[in-house]
Structure formats: C-alpha cells, structure tokens
Amino acid sequence: xxxxxxxxxxxxxxxxxxxxxxxxxxxxxxxxxxxxxxxxxxxxxxxxxxxxxxxxxxxxxxxxxxxxxxxxxxxxxxxxxxxxxxxxxxxxxxxxxxxxxxxxxxxxxxxxxxxxxxxxxxxxxxxxxxxxxxxxxxxxxxxxxxxxxxxxxxxxxxxxxxxxxxxxxxxxxxxxxxxxxxxxxxxxxxxxxxxxxxxxxxxxxxxxxxxxxxxxxxxxxxxxxxxxxxxxxxxxxxxxxxxxxxxxxxxxxxxxxxxxxxxxxxxxxxxxxxxxxxxxxxxxxxxxxxxxxxxxxxxxxxxxxxxxxxxxxxxxxxxxxxxxxxxxxxxxxxxxxxxxxxxxxxxxxxxxxxxxxxxxxxxxxxxxxxxxxxxxxxxxxxxxxxxxxxxxxxxxxxxxxxxxxxxxxxxxxxxxxxxxxxxxxxxxxxxxxxxxxxxxxxxxxxxxxxxxxxxxxxxxxxxxxxxxxxxxxxxxxxxxxxxxxxxxx
Numbered sequence: 001x002x003x004x005x006x007x008x009x010x011x012x013x014x015x016x017x018x019x020x021x022x023x024x025x026x027x028x029x030x031x032x033x034x035x036x037x038x039x040x041x042x043x044x045x046x047x048x049x050x051x052x053x054x055x056x057x058x059x060x061x062x063x064x065x066x067x068x069x070x071x072x073x074x075x076x077x078x079x080x081x082x083x084x085x086x087x088x089x090x091x092x093x094x095x096x097x098x099x100x101x102x103x104x105x106x107x108x109x110x111x112x113x114x115x116x117x118x119x120x121x122x123x124x125x126x127x128x129x130x131x132x133x134x135x136x137x138x139x140x141x142x143x144x145x146x147x148x149x150x151x152x153x154x155x156x157x158x159x160x161x162x163x164x165x166x167x168x169x170x171x172x173x174x175x176x177x178x179x180x181x182x183x184x185x186x187x188x189x190x191x192x193x194x195x196x197x198x199x200x201x202x203x204x205x206x207x208x209x210x211x212x213x214x215x216x217x218x219x220x221x222x223x224x225x226x227x228x229x230x231x232x233x234x235x236x237x238x239x240x241x242x243x244x245x246x247x248x249x250x251x252x253x254x255x256x257x258x259x260x261x262x263x264x265x266x267x268x269x270x271x272x273x274x275x276x277x278x279x280x281x282x283x284x285x286x287x288x289x290x291x292x293x294x295x296x297x298x299x300x301x302x303x304x305x306x307x308x309x310x311x312x313x314x315x316x317x318x319x320x321x322x323x324x325x326x327x328x329x330x331x332x333x334x335x336x337x338x339x340x341x342x343x344x345x346x347x348x349x350x351x352x353x354x355x356x357x358x359x360x361x362x363x364x365x366x367x368x369x370x371x372x373x374x375x376x377x378x379x380x381x382x383x384x385x386x387x388x389x390x391x392x393x394x395x396x397x398x399x400x401x402x403x404x405x406x407x408x409x410x411x412x413x414x415x416x417x418x419x420x421x422x423x424x425x426x427x428x429x430x431x432x433x434x435x436x437x438x439x440x441x442x443x444x445x446x447x448x449x450x451x452x453x454x455x456x457x458x459x460x461x462x463x464x465x466x467x468x469x470x471x472x473x474x475x476x477x478x479x480x481x482x483x484x485x486x487x488x489x
Contacts, residue, residue: 051090051154052167058083059171059426066210066425068189068202080424084142091149105386106151106439112382113144113432116421119376120338127337128344136339139423146429147436158399161437162224165399168430169217172210173233175200179207180236183243197243205417206425208246211237212253212409213430220402248416249409256409263396263404317362317416324361328370335373341418344370364420387411387435394442403438406431 048056061080064072102110120137127133155161179199183190191197196204218234241249261268327348328335336344342359361367368380391407394400410431414420419427 048167051087051094052164054083054086054090055164055167056171058087058429059168062424062426062429063171063175063210066202066206067200068198069200081139081142084139084146084429088142088145088149091146091154094154102151103439103443105389106443108382109386109435109439110144110148110151112379112386113147116376116379116383117141117144119372119379120421123335123337123372126334127340128347129337129340129342132343133337133340136423140338140421143423143428143432147432150433151436151440155437155440158224158437158441161440162221162399165217165433165437166221168426169214169221169230169233172214172426172430173218173236176211176214176233176236176240180240196245197240199240204244205246205249208241208244208249209413209417209419209427211241211244212249212413213406213427215241215253216256216402216405216409217430217434218402219405220399223397223401224399248413252409252412255412256405256407259391259408260396260401260405264401320361321363321366324363324366324370328366328373331373333373334375335369335371338371339421339423340371341367360418362416362418364414364418367418368421384411386439390435390438390442394438398441400438400441403434403441406434407438410434 058080061076061083064076065080067073117137117140120140121134124130124134124137150164155164176199179190179201182200183197190199192204194204198204198207201207201210214237215234218230218237222228222230241253261272327344341361345359361370365380368376387407388411391404391411394404396404410420410427419425420431421428
C-alpha cells in the first residue's frame with residue numbers, strides 16, 4: 001500500500017510539475033524539456049523504492065529553487081520543504097531493523113544538529129525578522145529529523161547509504177549536463193553579469209558548489225561499487241568547475257582530494273606525482289605546454305587568483321567580514337536571529353553601515369556567529385568536531401574515500417560561502433548527510449576490524465559448534481541446544 005501511494009504521488013507530482021514548468025517557462029523550452037524528461041526518467045526507474053522516489057523529487061525541487069529562473073524558484077519554494085518532510089515521515093513508516101545502540105560520535109552528531117535546530121527556532125523570539133527565521137528554522141528541524149531517522153532506521157549499512165546518495169548524485173549530474181547544454185545554446189542567462197558561467201543556477205558560486213559536491217560524491221559511489229560507469233557523472237562537473245572561475249571551490253576540491261590521497265598512504269601520492277610529471281613532460285615534448293599556458297581561458301582563470309577585485313583578492317569579502325564582526329559586537333550574546341542576515345543587511349545598508357551590496361556574510365562560520373551569537377557556538381563547534389573527527393579517523397576505503405573528500409571540500413568552501421545552513425538549496429542536505437554516511441561507514445569499519453560484538457551461537461548435541469556459527473568463536477558449554485551469549489572479536 002505504501003509503495004502504491006508513493007508511485008501515485010510520483011506520477012501526479014511529475015504530471016503537475018511538468019505541466020506547470022512548461023507553461024511558465026515558454027521562453028526557456030530547454031529547461032522545461034529537461035525537467036520533464038528528468039521526471040519521466042524517475043518514473044521509469046522502477047528500481048527506486050518509495051523513499052528514493054521522494055528523495056529524487058526533493059532534490060529536483062532544491063535544484064529548481066537554486067536556479068536562475070523565477071518561475072522554477074516560485075514553483076519549488078514551499079514544495080521543497082514539504083518533500084523533505086515527506087522523506088522524514090516515509091523513513092519513520094518503513095519497517096526496517098532499528099539501530100538500537102548508535103555509537104558515541106553518531107549520538108553527538110545528531111544531538112548537535114537537534115541543538116542547532118532548536119536554538120535556531122528559539123531565536124525567532126529575538127530575531128529582526130521573526131517570520132523568516134521561524135520558516136528557515138523549521139527547515140533546519142527537518143534536516144535534523146532526516147539525519148536522525150536515516151542513522152537510526154534506514155542507513156543500517158553502507159549499501160543503503162550508497163543507494164540513496166546515488167539518487168542525489170544522478171540528479172545533480174543531470175542538472176550539470178542541462179547547465180552545460182544551457183550554455184552551448186548561447187542563452188544569455190547562462191552567464192552572470194561578471195561574464196562567469198553559471199548555467200541554470202542562480203550564480204557562478206552556486207554552480208561551483210554543486211560541481212564541488214558532485215565530483216567526490218561520484219568518486220565515493222565508484223569506490224563503493226567499482227563500476228566505472230559511476231564516473232560518467234563527474235565529467236560535466238570537471239568541465240564546468242573551471243568555467244565558473246570559483247577560486248574557493250577549485251582549491252577546496254584539490255585539497256580534499258589530496259587529503260584522501262594522504263590518508264590512503266604514500267603509494268597513491270607517489271603514483272599521482274609520477275603521472276603529473278609524466279603528463280607535463282609529454283605536453284612539453286610535443287609543444288602543447290606553451291599553447292595551454294598561453295590560452296585566453298587560462299589567463300582569465302589565473303587573473304582571478306592574482307588581480308585584485310573590489311580592492312583585494314577576496315573580492316570585497318574581507319570588508320564584509322570586518323563589518324560583520326563590528327555588527328556582531330553590538331549584540332554578541334544572542335545574535336540577530338537565525339537566517340536573518342538578508343533583512344539585517346538591508347536595514348544596515350539603508351543606514352549607511354554597509355557600503356557593498358551583500359545579503360550574506362560569505363563565510364558560514366561568521367554568519368552563524370552573527371545570527372546566533374555566543375550561545376550558538378556550542379552546537380556548531382560540536383558539529384565541526386564530529387566532521388573533523390570523521391575526516392581524521394574514519395576508515396578511508398570504499399564509500400568513505402569520496403565522502404571524506406566531500407567533507408573536507410565542504411568545510412573549506414564555507415570559508416567564503418554562507419551555505420552550510422542555507423536550507424533553500426542542495427548543499428546543506430548533501431553535506432550533512434555525507435557526514436552521516438561517513439559515520440555509518442566508520443561504525444561498520446570498527447566492527448569489521450575487531451571491535452567486540454555480541455552474537456548468539458548454538459551448539460550441536462555432540463558439543464561441536466553449529467555450522468552457521470562463525471569459525472573460530474568460543475564453543476558454548478552446557479546441554480544440547482543450549483544458547484549462550486559470548487563476546488567475540
């Protein structure tokens with residue numbers, strides 16, 4: 001019954017969304033066709049269970065909300081939060097084996113998410129924009145609830161985690177393919193006012209963030225399944241990331257990949273160095289190096305790292321950070337309310353406090369401090385502690401090979417972007433659920449490497465171990481058929 005309801009909901013939702021998108025996007029038929037084809041593909045994919053179908057719809061809605069098309073943004077504004085709420089309810093209704101004893105890092109992670117969501121909701125009392133704060137806080141509550149039910153009920157092992165993340169990966173990759181086609185057709189909206197490529201997304205930085213998530217996510221799924229076809233989705237991300245000319249995303253992806261290589265040991269690092277030196281040497285021998293280094297595109301990209309813009313290399317962000325600290329000092333304990341930055345900056349801009357047109361701090365950590373003050377430090381520091389602990393200590397094989405890459409990349413991106421808890425777009429969901437997935441793999445890895453577990457084994461009447469008992473376990477004592485709980489390693 002539940003599966004049938006999910007299928008009916010998907011069909012109705014797909015039909016309505018396709019019709020409305022096509023009607024509203026008459027001037028952008030490629031985007032309307034892309035959304036329609038995507039939803040049809042989801043309908044035809046019968047391998048997805050009910051949760052994954054809703055997850056696919058939620059991901060599409062979050063991508064639409066991040067697009068540069070007002071019609072898609074308006075259409076998905078409330079629907080995206082409804083979809084996330086449906087994910088939580090579906091995961092609660094599923095009949096799956098419950099994880100009764102989550103480990104300490106998992107409890108700490110979920111508890112910190114709930115604390116952040118609770119504090120964000122409470123801040124609507126003193127927020128400069130109470131209704132907006134309450135709305136965004138509810139979205140953060142849904143994220144905490146989603147992580148909770150996944151870790152306690154659905155994500156029992158890495159296979160379930162990989163299956164769900166695969167749905168997100170395919171849809172993000174598809175959005176990048178549509179963005180690439182959006183630019184090939186020469187649509188003016190595919191380029192920002194600063195002549196940087198943004199595809200169907202609202203700005204180049206948003207596109208670069210999606211690319212930075214897609215690359216390690218694709219690598220994670222490849223390492224889990226060992227199927228090279230998983231790497232196809234990385235290709236558009238690798239092409240588009242340099243086109244966005246986003247310095248932070250480029251650096252973050254490289255640093256995250258190098259960190260995972262270091263965690264794998266000296267062998268992979270040495271092989272990378274050999275391949276890099278060999279490729280540069282061949283390019284030099286065949287005369288390709290001067291043409292590459294002298295290309296207009298590479299000169300433009302290099303200028304982003306060397307030529308000051310708006311007074312410094314941070315593109316004016318350092319001035320915003322300084323003004324943010326000064327503004328926070330006027331209300332250091334409680335802050336100005338969760339997600340109130342847009343309204344706060346508009347007010348201060350009218351008063352002449354800001355001399356730049358910004359609505360975000362462009363630093364998630366300073367943004368959180370500004371909006372929730374000193375009392376908000378505890379949950380954010382706990383979340384960062386769990387994320388960093390996972391990066392340092394979690395097993396680096398299989399799915400975690402890419403998830404750790406994604407976590408390092410995401411933590412670095414937030415130094416110049418304010419999307420860590422920007423609940424209206426895909427980043428926070430993908431990032432924090434990747435942290436949750438890494439915790440699942442870390443728990444599985446500990447049991448695989450010899451952490452004590454409790455099992456039941458049954459003895460034969462002759463005293464020998466039962467055939468289904470693990471080899472090498474201590475044999476039970478006592479009468480025939482007696483069951484004894486023993487600690488094994």
